[in-house]
Amino acid sequence: MGLTPGILLLLLLLALGGNCIAGGQPAPTDSPGQLHYALPPMTYETPDAYSAGPITVLFQMVHSFVRVVQPYNFPEDIVRKIIQKKFEPSADYEKVAHYEIGIIICAVLGLLFVILMPVVGYFFCLCRCCNKCGGEMHQRQKQSGPFRRKYFAVSLLVISVIISIGILFGFLACLQVRTWIQRTQNLADSNLKDLRTLLNETPKQIDYILAQFNTTRDKGFSDLDNINKLLGGKIHDRLTPKVIPVLDEIKAMVTAIKETKEALEGVNRSVQSLRLESRQLNNSLTEVKNDMEKTLENNECTAEPVQQICDSIKESLGQLESTPGLDQLPSLDTELKNIDSILATDLEGLVNQGYASFDNIPEKVKNQTAAVVQDVKNVMSGISSNINRLTKQIPIQDTLSNFTVYINNTESYIHQNLPKLEKYDSYWWLGSLIICFLLSLIMVFFYLGMLCGICGYDKHATPMSRGCVSNTGGVFLMVGVGLAFLFCWLLMTLVVLMFIVGVNMEKLVCEPYANRKLFQILDTPHLLNEEWEYYLSGMILQKPNVKLTFEQVYSDCKNDKGIYTSLKLENRFNVSEELNIQKHTGNIMSEFENLNVNLDNIVLLDAEGRKNLQAFVTSGIQNIDYNTLLAQTDKPPVKVNLLSFSLDLEDKVRHLPPGNVKDELRTHAQTTKGIQHQQVLRMEQSLNNLKKNIGTLQRTSSGLEEKVNKVLVSLDSAQNFMANNISSIIVEETKKYGKIILGHFEHYLQWVKDAVTEKMVSCKPMATALDSAISVALCGYIVHPLNLFWFGIGQATMLLLPAIIFAVKLAKYYRRMDSEDVYDDVETLPMKKSDPEPSACC
Secondary structure: OOOHHHHHHHHHHHHHHHHHHHOOOOOOOOOOOOOOOOOOOOOOOOOOOOOOHHHHHHHHHHHHHHHHHOOOOOOHHHHHHHHOOOOOHHHHHHHHHHHOHHHHHHHHHHHHHHHHHHHHHHHHHHHHHOOOOOOOOEEOOOOOHHHHHHHHHHHHHHHHHHHHHHHHHHHHHHHHHHOHHHHHHHHHHHHHHHHHHHHHHHHHHHHHHHHHHHHHHHHHHHHHHOHHHHHHHHHHHHHHHHHHHHHHHHHHHHHHHHHHHHHHHHHHHHHHHHHHHHHHHHHHHHHHHHHHHHHHOOHHHHOOOHHHHHHHHHHHHHHOOEOOOHHHOOOOHHHHHHHHHHHOOOHHHHHHHHHHHHHOHHHHHHHHOHHHHHHHHHHHHHHHHHHHHHHHOOOHHHHHHHHHHHHHHHHHHHHHHHHHHHHHHHHHHHHHHHHHHHHHHHHHHHHHHHHHHHHHOOOOOOHHHOOHHHHHHHHHHHHHHHHHHHHHHHHHHHHHHHHHHHHHHHHHHHHHHHOOHHHHHHOOOOOOOOOOOOHHHHHHOOOOOOOOOHHHHHHHHHOOOEHHHHOOHHHOOOHHHHOOHHHHHHHHHHHHHOOOOOOOOOOOOOHHHHHHHHHHHOOOHHHOOHHHHHHHHOOOOEOOOHHHHHHHHHHHHOOOOOOHHHHHHHHHHHHHHHHHHHHHHHHHHHHHHHHHHHHHHHHHHOOHHHHHHHHHHHHHHHHHHHHHHHHHHHHHHHHHHHHHHHHHHHHHHHHHHHHHHHHOOEOHHHHHHHHHHHHHHHHHHHHHHHHHHHHHHHHHHHOHHHHHHHHHHHHHHHOOOOEEEEEOOOOOOEEEEOOOOOOOOO
8 A cells, every 4th residue: 555656656657748748838038027927836745854753763773783784785686687587596596695695694593593492491491390400499608699699680680671672662663653554544645635736736837827928918018009108219219319409409599599689678778778868867967067157156155265165166067977978879779670580480489399299209109000019919819829729739637637537546445445454553563562562571570570589688598598579589580581481482583574574675675765776777778678778768758769767757856847857758749849939929020020110200490490590690699899888888877976976065065154155055966966866876777787688698699600500510410310320220129129029928938938847747746655655654654663673672582591591590599499508617518408309300
């Protein structure tokens, strides 16, 4: 029963291997990075490794002993000959004997023990009946008697403890084997459940692979629907460094033209205002000056010291004059009309049209590629049909269905035969308990004998006067000796049989399976079939020359690889060829090659806009005499500061005596202040505005022709760049866009290939089932406990021989004797006392 999972593994490999041959799925290439796939994980119950627990230490100890008894390597040549039915006992017995020499020697020693112990026991009984061999109930007293008694007691105690340990080993082995049926059933159920999980989850994995194509297709459709961003946007981004700066320069020039118009209008307003204000100021100053001259002609100014003050005031009247030229400032109406004519054509609107035409590239791309995008979508849907078709070529459903029936039959077989095994297990359990009980019974008599003997021993008592307890101890020891002689040969017979079976199972099955020597034997070319170099590849692939070995398949399955890689099914069905990227995506590339995007009608600025830029150069603002105007604006409206003049006048008036002159001059001083506040300050503001606008015009006109020419050159360069390079840019970006679309499918096909070849239908449960059958059920549950059992029982049985000797010797010191040595007070020669009639010999 324990080997059923191993058979299961082989059948599953053959079943799946022989039928998965038409499999199909994946393909190659770069992963775009946006999509990530992973097969749904499978969870298995059966652990990868088996541990017997603390008893493993005992198993390793027994294994070390087995290596000492049988140190030779696995007999590969002999096993090969047996498999090929070429083994001849007459010719190869020496090799077998050489390999088994350690086992043979131990078995012979065991058989000698089995034969000699009953014979020795028989003659030992006869000898004791004749008062020999310690049978005479007389003990000679010697000076070394106490030492000998202690020595025999300690030796027997040590040997008994060692024997008890051996019995304990045997009992632990019994317990280990006792639960093996239940554990084997659980292990078989666990492995069968894992195999069912494998078979049930495999269709789900296939469905998942197909479902991921829908995800990939949806991603491709999304990218196709966003062709305006992914393709048109990329074309737009490639042109932006050349186009946008030019449009920004043109827009800046339009802004400069608007600012020029505003500055010209501001200059004209300031000039007109200054002309009017200059005339008004000149009239006001003349009137004040005339009035003051009349006041100073008054007779009051003839007398001293008034005359002196009046003369001083007369001399200062010459400063009351406005700055000449302000009323002669030129008008810029001509230049303003030229600018107005330029702006009349809505140059800013033309620039915005350039922006709009350029920014409309993504929408133009989307509109012009609508038909091709639909064709590509149709091709993608066709790939889905191809994937479904290839997937259906794998007859995995039928295989799984058939194998499910086999698993059910196997499970039924296990449960049907389990009661028989339980019956046999009960026999084993009963027999092993009897063996342990017999040895334990012997040890109980030895321990009771030593306990009673030691506790009841009186060193002052003579051999004939020993107490009842001491005598009972000696009797127990002799009973133990009798039981040992009675059963030891039978125990040794069982030990020899279990030793031969257990060691050979360990060396010929368990150990070579662990180091994979068994697989290497099966992988010998022409071993299982003389016509096939490799048996497994001949069975599965029908190509016996392909190197497919049991060891490689087992290793791959242990490493959780897919059955496609493990069984090298590429020799029957090449996934890489069937899922060749070009085979499935070549049509998509053809559709992208037919993609035709025309962006030649993009005009950044039309001829009228160019004409207006050139007209700005000839608008006349460069011919304005800015230096003269600025020099005029730097002059004050009046030659003297009227506020200072009026304050100085008031200071002089204070020194005049009261009268008409003083009053009139004070009035003229106030009038002068009024002119300063009401006219001069307003003219100064006008002059500042004029200066600001003239500065704006001067900055705009500075190098105007070079600026405009530079803009026009940049415009021509950008327009020529678009005309000469836009086609190549469209081709390059179209290829990149095509790679993005194809990248999704290439990544998907590559993942499908990896999933099929590495992960899908992982055969790990099958390797685990084989390990469970041989390494766990057979070796872990049966062979190792069996070896521990014979090791413990054999050790205990062998040590019964020295235990018998020491027990017989020790019993002499505990039993009550029928005679003893006595000494005369005069002589030193011993004499017997109470010597009974000698027993009759048989």
